[in-house]
Amino acid sequence: MPVRGAALVAFVGLVAFWEFAVARGYVSPIFLPAPSSVLLALGELWNAGTLWRHVSESLVRLAGGWTVGTGCGLAAGFAIGVWSLGRAVGVPFVSALFPIPKISLLPLLILWLGIGEASKIATIALGVFFPTAIATYAAIDAVPRNLIRMAQSFDLPAADVLRKVVLPGALPGILAGFRISTSIALILLVSAEMIGAQYGIGAFILQAGNLMLTDQLLAGVLLISILGLALGTALTRIERRLLRWR
Amino acid sequence: MELVCEGISHRYGALEVLDGIDLTVRAGECLALLGPSGCGKSTLLGIMGGILKPSAGRVSVAGNPPAGSLNPITYIFQDFALLPWRTVEGNVALALEHRNLAAGELRARVGEALARTNLTEFSTAFPRQLSGGMRQRVGIARALAVDPAILLMDEPLSALDAQTRDLLMEDFLKLWLATRTTSVYVTHNLHEAIRLADRICVLSRRPGRIKEIVAVDLPQADRAMPVAARAMAELGERLWDAIRAEAQVAEREIADG
Ligand SMILES: Nc1ncnc2c1ncn2[C@@H]1O[C@H](COP(=O)(O)OP(=O)(O)O)[C@@H](O)[C@H]1O
Ligand SMILES: [Mg+2]
Numbered sequence: 434m435p436v437r438g439a440a441l442v443a444f445v446g447l448v449a450f451w452e453f454a455v456a457r458g459y460v461s462p463i464f465l466p467a468p469s470s471v472l473l474a475l476g477e478l479w480n481a482g483t484l485w486r487h488v489s490e491s492l493v494r495l496a497g498g499w500t501v502g503t504g505c506g507l508a509a510g511f512a513i514g515v516w517s518l519g520r521a522v523g524v525p526f527v528s529a530l531f532p533i534p535k536i537s538l539l540p541l542l543i544l545w546l547g548i549g550e551a552s553k554i555a556t557i558a559l560g561v562f563f564p565t566a567i568a569t570y571a572a573i574d575a576v577p578r579n580l581i582r583m584a585q586s587f588d589l590p591a592a593d594v595l596r597k598v599v600l601p602g603a604l605p606g607i608l609a610g611f612r613i614s615t616s617i618a619l620i621l622l623v624s625a626e627m628i629g630a631q632y633g634i635g636a637f638i639l640q641a642g643n644l645m646l647t648d649q650l651l652a653g654v655l656l657i658s659i660l661g662l663a664l665g666t667a668l669t670r671i672e673r674r675l676l677r678w679r
Numbered sequence: 680m681e682l683v684c685e686g687i688s689h690r691y692g693a694l695e696v697l698d699g700i701d702l703t704v705r706a707g708e709c710l711a712l713l714g715p716s717g718c719g720k721s722t723l724l725g726i727m728g729g730i731l732k733p734s735a736g737r738v739s740v741a742g743n744p745p746a747g748s749l750n751p752i753t754y755i756f757q758d759f760a761l762l763p764w765r766t767v768e769g770n771v772a773l774a775l776e777h778r779n780l781a782a783g784e785l786r787a788r789v790g791e792a793l794a795r796t797n798l799t800e801f802s803t804a805f806p807r808q809l810s811g812g813m814r815q816r817v818g819i820a821r822a823l824a825v826d827p828a829i830l831l832m833d834e835p836l837s838a839l840d841a842q843t844r845d846l847l848m849e850d851f852l853k854l855w856l857a858t859r860t861t862s863v864y865v866t867h868n869l870h871e872a873i874r875l876a877d878r879i880c881v882l883s884r885r886p887g888r889i890k891e892i893v894a895v896d897l898p899q900a901d902r903a904m905p906v907a908a909r910a911m912a913e914l915g916e917r918l919w920d921a922i923r924a925e926a927q928v929a930e931r932e933i934a935d936g
Contacts, residue, residue, distance in 0.1 A: 583760035586730060587750055587774040587825065597773065601764045678764040678805050 466648040471655060474648040488656065490632040491622060494550065495660075498557025499618045503611070506562045510569020514603070515595065520570075527566055535560040536624045543629065553625040560621045561614040568610025569603065576602035605679070608672050615664045623657060634660075680742040680751065680828040680861055681706045682727055687736035688886075689722055696722050697733070698886040704829070706742060709855065709862040709899075711872035713922065714882030715929035720865045721833050723887065727863060728752050728831050744828035749778050753827035757834040759814045761806040768793065768802040771821045792824035795854060812843035819851065830862040836871060848874060852899055867926075869918055873911060874902060881921050884929040890921060 448468050454460055455467035462470065478484040509527070512519035535556055542552040576599055584594045626635025638653035687700040696719040704710045704727075712720050725731035727738055729752065744751040761770050771789045780788070793799045796816045806814055815835060822830060835851075836844040852875060855862065866872055872879045873895065881890045895914065901907055 579756065579758055579760050580762060582730065583754070583756060584773070586728065586752075586754045587821075589773075589777055593777050597776075598762065601762070604764075676764075678807070 463645060463647060466651060470648040471651045474646075475652040475655065478649065478652060484656075487632050487634050487637045487653075490630070491626065491634045491660075494553050494557060494625070494633065495618055495622050497550075498554040498622070499561050499615065501554065502558035502561025502618070503565050503614060505558070506565025506610075506614070507569055507607070509562070509566040510607075511573070513566065514570040514573030515599065523566070523570075527563060531563040531567065536621060536628075539625055539628055548629050553622075553630065556625050557618050557621045560617045564613050564617060565607075565610050568613065569607050572603035572606025572610070573599055575606060605672075605676055608668065608675070612665070612668055615668065616661065619657065619661050619664075680740055680744055682829055682861065682863070683739045683741060684723075684727065685737050685739070687723065687726055687733045687738070689719065689726065689731075689734045695886040697726075698888050700736070700887070700889060702880060702889065702892075704861055704863055705878075706861050707859045708877040709864055709875055711876035711879045712863060712865045712882060713869065713872045713879050713918070714867065714887060715884050715922065715926040716867055717929055717932070718882050718885050718925075719887035720867075720882065723882075724754075724831050724833050724863060724865050728754060740829075742828075745826065748826040748828050750774065750825040751828040753822045753825055753830055755815075755818050755822050755830065755832040755835045757838055759806075759811075759818045759838070761814055761817055763806050766803050766805055767798055767809070767817050767820075770806070770817055771824050774821050774825050788824045792820040795823060796820040797850075810843070811839045812847050815839065815847060816850075819854070823854070827860055830860050831865075832862065833865045834867070835864075837866070837868065844871075851875075856899060869915055869922070873915055873918070875899065879918065881918065884925045884932070890925075893918060 451465075452467050452469060455462055455465060455470075466474075475484075509519075509523060513523040513527070514520075538559065539552060539556045542555050546552040546555060580598050580602065581594060584598045589597070622633075623635035623638070626633035627639045630636040634653050634656055638650055638657075641647070641649035641653060682704040684700050684702045687697055687702075688695075689697040700723060702710075712723065714720050722731065726733045729738065740751075762773065765773065768789050771792050772785060775785050775788055789802075790799070793802055796819055798813070798816055798820055801809065801813065806817070809817070815838075818835070836847060839847065848871060855875070864871070864875055876895055877899075879893045879895065881893065882888065883890050893914070895902075897907055897910060902911055
């Protein structure tokens with residue numbers, strides 16, 4: 434508890450120092466606006482109503498891309514994890530394509546799918562797919578063989594072995610994969626929106642930068658951070674619920 | 680039920696593990712398989728239960744399983760093999776859920792198995808909350824819940840400390856004497872074999888061959904009595920002579936890698 438308090442104190446201290454440094458004119462507010470101005474900008478944007486438009490478009494892309502990527506990644510991970518032909522085909526594919534920075538495919542995806550939502554969602558889905566597939570089959574590989582053998586010795590049907598032994602055994606690893614995939618999704622979201630979008634938090638940050646509106650720029654960064662934090666907290670909650678047995 | 684092994688040999692690749700095992704596990708007996716580590720005991724048990732196909736030879740089962748037996752050949756594992764995400768009763772129920780029992784029968788079987796192993800008050804605990812001895816009790820309860828016709832046990836006590844092992848052995852013996860389920864008890868521990876088994880099958884070091892089969896004539900219930908101490912000690916010495924040389928060589932083999 435005292436250690437956690439220390440982190441909070443340090444954080445508050447840093448923000449206070451930042452505020453103080455700007456107020457005293459040590460740094461130019463154009464390059465680094467004070468925390469209070471960032472919050473003020475955030476409030477104004479909220480009142481003007483434009484903020485919600487940016488946030489909601491980002492959320493739709495994030496949710497769409499993450500869900501598609503996670504669904505396909507889980508399916509591929511299970512196919513590789515429990516099916517030897519799936520492994521023989523899937524592992525070389527995944528290992529070969531995983532290192533490609535997915536944002537570099539956005540121009541190609543725009544050619545294929547157009548400049549609209551589909552290309553952005555596809556970029557995020559691709560970025561989420563690979564780490565999810567890898568985390569899933571690695572988690573399945575790590576399920577103790579003796580538990581599977583035990584289930585088979587009691588004559589559990591294969592579907593039951595999968596549902597009652599393999600899936601719960603792999604769940605911790607799969608959820609750890611979700612943590613990685615959500616942060617990748619956030620990075621790709623912002624990048625894709627900076628490349629070709631009118632609305633969205635990434636687009637908003639870029640436009641603010643072009644206009645030297647650093648308080649609005651940082652307000653956008655703050656929003657993304659809050660989004661990331663909220664997702665992390667939600668995942669922690671889910672882990673605590675599902676992995677109570679640990 | 681009776682379990683008959685005929686000419687069982689097994690090799691893992693170039694490694695010859697079992698060589699010509701002819702062995703009958705008689706109905707209602709507890710047969711101990713005694714041999715040094717690495718001699719193929721677990722392999723033989725896997726072959727007996729049908730989870731491993733022998734390179735040569737065959738295993739057959741004679742007789743019918745008792746009515747109500749849901750899983751005629753049932754294992755108890757050295758490492759307990761409990762699902763950490765299931766409670767004690769959930770782990771026992773795992774062996775029953777796919778059998779399409781009436782809800783009442785499933786509950787009754789779980790409840791009875793837990794009662795027989797003195798686990799009732801721990802039924803909602805998770806495995807990580809239990810000591811090793813309690814965990815193996817859950818493994819035993821799970822096996823009892825399916826009313827096995829043949830119990831195959833692979834060093835079920837060897838992951839436990841000496842005191843827990845003795846306590847659990849006595850409890851297990853009591854349970855076993857009440858049903859006399861045909862059993863194969865794999866161990867490298869002489870005392871467990873002498874305490875539990877009707878017959879002790881001594882295996883040589885790898886490749887495992889049957890060296891001798893020793894019948895323990897005293898009823899299990901009498902073996903702990905003072906008057907039996909002398910006879911038991913003599914039997915122990917005789918078995919020790921049979922396995923000592925093998926155990927020494929086997930130990931060196933493993934140390935050499
Ligand atoms: N799946 C396997 N593949 C290859 N070698 C194995 C396998 N299982 C066991 N062995 C080897 O076979 C020998 C006998 O093993 P095991 O039956 O487990 O002996 P025990 O139970 O008597 O200690 C050991 O040398 C072991 O290393
Ligand atoms: Mg073994």
